Amino acid sequence: MSLDNANLLEKGYWEPAKSEPERTLARAKRRVLELVRPSNASKTALQNSKANRTAYLDGLRGFAALLVYLGHHQLWAHDALKADRILENAYGYDNQYYFACLPVVRMFFSGGHFAVTVFFVLSGYVLSCKPLTMIHAGEYMRLGDNLASALFRRWLRLHIPVICTTFCYMTSWHVFGYTADPLPYSTYLEDLWNWYVEFKNFSFIFTTGGKPWFSYNFHVWSIPIEFKGSILIYTALLALSRCTRNARLWCELGLILYFMYIVDGWFCSVFMSGMLLGDLDLLAASDNLPHLFSNLARFKSFIFYTLFVVGLYLGGVPSFSADINYLRESPGWGLLSLLKPQAVYDYKWFYLFWAATFVVASIQHIPRLKGFFETRFNQYLGRISFAFYLVHGPILCSLGDRIYAAAGWIKESQITTIPGWIDLVPLPKIGPFGLELSFLLPQLILLPVTLWVAEVATSLIDEPSVLFSQWLYLKTLSLVSRP
Numbered sequence: 260m261s262l263d264n265a266n267l268l269e270k271g272y273w274e275p276a277k278s279e280p281e282r283t284l285a286r287a288k289r290r291v292l293e294l295v296r297p298s299n300a301s302k303t304a305l306q307n308s309k310a311n312r313t314a315y316l317d318g319l320r321g322f323a324a325l326l327v328y329l330g331h332h333q334l335w336a337h338d339a340l341k342a343d344r345i346l347e348n349a350y351g352y353d354n355q356y357y358f359a360c361l362p363v364v365r366m367f368f369s370g371g372h373f374a375v376t377v378f379f380v381l382s383g384y385v386l387s388c389k390p391l392t393m394i395h396a397g398e399y400m401r402l403g404d405n406l407a408s409a410l411f412r413r414w415l416r417l418h419i420p421v422i423c424t425t426f427c428y429m430t431s432w433h434v435f436g437y438t439a440d441p442l443p444y445s446t447y448l449e450d451l452w453n454w455y456v457e458f459k460n461f462s463f464i465f466t467t468g469g470k471p472w473f474s475y476n477f478h479v480w481s482i483p484i485e486f487k488g489s490i491l492i493y494t495a496l497l498a499l500s501r502c503t504r505n506a507r508l509w510c511e512l513g514l515i516l517y518f519m520y521i522v523d524g525w526f527c528s529v530f531m532s533g534m535l536l537g538d539l540d541l542l543a544a545s546d547n548l549p550h551l552f553s554n555l556a557r558f559k560s561f562i563f564y565t566l567f568v569v570g571l572y573l574g575g576v577p578s579f580s581a582d583i584n585y586l587r588e589s590p591g592w593g594l595l596s597l598l599k600p601q602a603v604y605d606y607k608w609f610y611l612f613w614a615a616t617f618v619v620a621s622i623q624h625i626p627r628l629k630g631f632f633e634t635r636f637n638q639y640l641g642r643i644s645f646a647f648y649l650v651h652g653p654i655l656c657s658l659g660d661r662i663y664a665a666a667g668w669i670k671e672s673q674i675t676t677i678p679g680w681i682d683l684v685p686l687p688k689i690g691p692f693g694l695e696l697s698f699l700l701p702q703l704i705l706l707p708v709t710l711w712v713a714e715v716a717t718s719l720i721d722e723p724s725v726l727f728s729q730w731l732y733l734k735t736l737s738l739v740s741r742p
Contacts, residue, residue, distance in 0.1 A: 382485060
């Protein structure tokens, strides 16, 4: 046999021809395998992805989603020990000294609110980046088209994944016949109606009453805030689009101060902070920053390293109570408590605003830190971050509840809902608080399962929702408006 023929055999070109049904079945099998196989299990996964200028922001978003996951699992597993009284207090408060409460360290145990604030800063940055590029170039017609498209698609992009994930979660209770949190209604139709009523109220951001939670996934409380912040960014971009560079920057800063110090609009300040950072970064890239920043250039490394350290400290603000007197009594926070503006009701958001702003602003100027967020794992987390955020709660309330109960982490509700799982495989609670062996070993199951479900949700729900919103917008355009 010739060498050419041998190569043909090795490549499989001499295999018998398949019929059309066989080829269709083979394609379907490949598609299913692509959906259910974790992407990082492939040797070629992510190898061809090239880091762009803002790739570190994707990694930061993914890492922040992981902090949310860790914080919720800590509180859930340690519920009987009143974990919130420990993890959300300062180190040394009431003579309690836990490793998990040390400054900076506490981020990995109770950094959920800090992570959400980082999400909001990143949203303000990313949502405004492309429109600001057009503003800098004076391309106002393109700016109008961009903002029209973005505003049309934003509600759909945020809420379709919430609709799909909560609907699947609620439906699974009745399909598989298990209890979860919240407790299912007696019939599927009752749950379906209650799910619809709750969601329609939850998704209307201008509501003036009712509860702010969606009981089918409490962790999505941030989605309406995300949509409000998006509207603020699009409005500010349009309103400031014709301003001079300095006037625009002063207005952005003025809005931040107004929302934080004059009225209780902390989340608006957080989004506007992201927009201001994006504006400054684009100006720096074109060497068009105001002279003030040029004068500080020689101190850049010192400034950003300092901001990063201060941001990490402020990000661990004690948040067990919203009473400012409680913060004044917390070790290490007495003097800092004097900085809280009168307008802010829940003081933690004031400190978290500065923490998230400082951290996001400084990362790109600290090479090793920026490189960390550009690593393969953090980029992977960034790609699935939205779905990871949406599915980690339902998995925790169902599978996680059972695994923690089996490992010996008992909650009062489990006695009536899942008594058969209690102490099924009790594990030793050796180790410091939050790092017990009986907490860490369940993560060998829960974290991979959550990541895998997030991947599937990204492929089946999150990414298609983006494409659907784009398709729908294009379908609504007149012929003269279509690109």
